[in-house]
Amino acid sequence: MAEPRFRVGIVGLQPGRSWAARAHVPALRALPDDFEIAGIANTSRASAETAAAATGIPRAFDGVADLVASPDVDIVAVTVKVPHHLNLVKAAIDAGKHVYCEWPLGNGLAEAEEMAALAKARGVVGVVGTQARVAPEIGYLSELIAEGFVGEVLSTTLTARGRGWGAAIDSKAIGAYLLDRANGATMLSIPLGHTLAALREVLGDVADLSAVLATRRRRVFASDTGETLPMTAPDQVLVSGVLAGGAPVSIHYRGGQARGVGLVWEINGTEGDIRITGPSGHAQMVPLSIEGARGDEKELRPLQVPASYRSGLSDDPVVGNVARVYAKMAADLRTGTRTAPSFDDAVEVHRIIAAVESSAASGRRTSPQPND
Numbered sequence: 001m002a003e004p005r006f007r008v009g010i011v012g013l014q015p016g017r018s019w020a021a022r023a024h025v026p027a028l029r030a031l032p033d034d035f036e037i038a039g040i041a042n043t044s045r046a047s048a049e050t051a052a053a054a055t056g057i058p059r060a061f062d063g064v065a066d067l068v069a070s071p072d073v074d075i076v077a078v079t080v081k082v083p084h085h086l087n088l089v090k091a092a093i094d095a096g097k098h099v100y101c102e103w104p105l106g107n108g109l110a111e112a113e114e115m116a117a118l119a120k121a122r123g124v125v126g127v128v129g130t131q132a133r134v135a136p137e138i139g140y141l142s143e144l145i146a147e148g149f150v151g152e153v154l155s156t157t158l159t160a161r162g163r164g165w166g167a168a169i170d171s172k173a174i175g176a177y178l179l180d181r182a183n184g185a186t187m188l189s190i191p192l193g194h195t196l197a198a199l200r201e202v203l204g205d206v207a208d209l210s211a212v213l214a215t216r217r218r219r220v221f222a223s224d225t226g227e228t229l230p231m232t233a234p235d236q237v238l239v240s241g242v243l244a245g246g247a248p249v250s251i252h253y254r255g256g257q258a259r260g261v262g263l264v265w266e267i268n269g270t271e272g273d274i275r276i277t278g279p280s281g282h283a284q285m286v287p288l289s290i291e292g293a294r295g296d297e298k299e300l301r302p303l304q305v306p307a308s309y310r311s312g313l314s315d316d317p318v319v320g321n322v323a324r325v326y327a328k329m330a331a332d333l334r335t336g337t338r339t340a341p342s343f344d345d346a347v348e349v350h351r352i353i354a355a356v357e358s359s360a361a362s363g364r365r366t367s368p369q370p371n372d
Helices: 019-029 045-055 064-069 082-094 109-122 136-146 172-178 191-203 317-335 343-362
Strands: 006-011 035-041 075-078 098-102 126-129 153-161 206-214 219-222 228-230 236-243 248-254 263-269 272-278 289-294
Touching (some): 136 289, 153 191, 191 343
Parallel strands (some): 006 035
Antiparallel strands (some): 219 228, 263 272
């Protein structure tokens, strides 16, 4: 007998343009045995009705309070801007709902810690959308490292481009949000945060670090309006540190579109080397390639990801990776496992980001790990 499907209520869906429309809706529909979309809540009932009609979703709720209180909703998907995450997640948890919240979980470490503690106290499953962690390429990379392809890891280096924090942006509306450091949606927290979650999955925790944050572009051109907008978010992020296993780690994220390859992540070991590349530093939403060499090999060779890592889901990383998080969430809810990226996992990534900000402000080396 088929098990009941989990009913998902989505907060924040704009047809054709929002992350919920581009990723969550097709991801959930790719998992029809596990999920059904129960309805939508937006800033108004009229907006929700328009979105529901455009996407073929059966119900528009009057608002978030109506959605989280509904007995027809098991999981609340929070897909709105970061400053609203805390209140929406708290409302869902207070109503006893499981939560899938987009990354960043909170606007800073304190908010993330609060949400993780609330989920634990209430006994609900809190999942965060750090979907680069479950990308097929990252899964295969984890296996290669665990099986000793490179031997003992000696060091790792990552350079990448953050796209949206360059000289120009397509949309004033989006730019005004992303360029303002106070919103917690910066190059440090979004693309680097997603990639840090993947790095932790493969190589473990960061033990200590020193960092530099710089805003080299103070004004950014909005192509749609011709205006220039102020930018307070950093467009240069440099991190130098040591992993818990002792290997040095070096990271440099730069704002702006890449000219060619936009992400290069190298892992050097006693027995070999691996290089991961992608078109941008947003590892959560771009196709990645893996090359490696070991022993006497003089050149890197392509390492093909086995089909089993794709789980039969979309090859589009935007949809496929979000679907993989949802699939893990369904398995966790059914079996009591904890395989999906959790609120606790999100707190650990937020700790690294907070350490980067603290080190950059103080000029001193610091540790992301909490004091015992």
